[in-house]
Amino acid sequence: KAGVTQTPRYLIKTRGQQVTLSCSPISGHRSVSWYQQTPGQGLQFLFEYFSETQRNKGNFPGRFSGRQFSNSRSEMNVSTLELGDSALYLCASSPQGAQINYGYTFGSGTRLTVV
């Protein structure tokens, strides 16, 4: 079956712009989580959606937001981009969002570069 699909794979934006990233989870998976990966910080949790509701949010400013649609696809949005937002943004889906022990399946990520 198809894996987690993230689009676009690469993105270059200018400071001050906004960006929307998309994630299609594995069919049947209802939980989608987003992580930011940078060389110095590793992976940091952004937020998690389950059945169109945000259930958990990490410690990121309000410029970072997300949503989930009825088909479980998710988008995350970053407004007023800063240079420090340059990172690999990873999406992960899981079948039973309530418990992490079912495990995540990660997508390949969207590489965002802010110039």
Place this chain on the structure above:
Amino acid sequence: AQSVSQHNHHVILSEAASLELGCNYSYGGTVNLFWYVQYPGQHLQLLLKYFSGDPLVKGIKGFEAEFIKSKFSFNLRKPSVQWSDTAEYFCAVAQTGANNLFFGTGTRLTVIP
């Protein structure tokens, strides 16, 4: 707040050498523990996980990890590494029942043929 420490940032080994990557976490409650691997150009994949029971967990590709509760550690081991093990390895922790992971900063492993 939970945190995960991976003390080795970059490890370089020759093929057939033994590997041990350290992982320590700070959380006093019940946790689930994971090791993920990211091969060059590929997405993160689950190597192994611990929830309960035998503290020695075996994963894919000959990897294993030992949970030592008293030391808050979950070190990853492999008796004999191969060139194909070159990758970045991430330790992660979740509170039991939670649905978000706390990751360490990763350890880059380079295996020299």
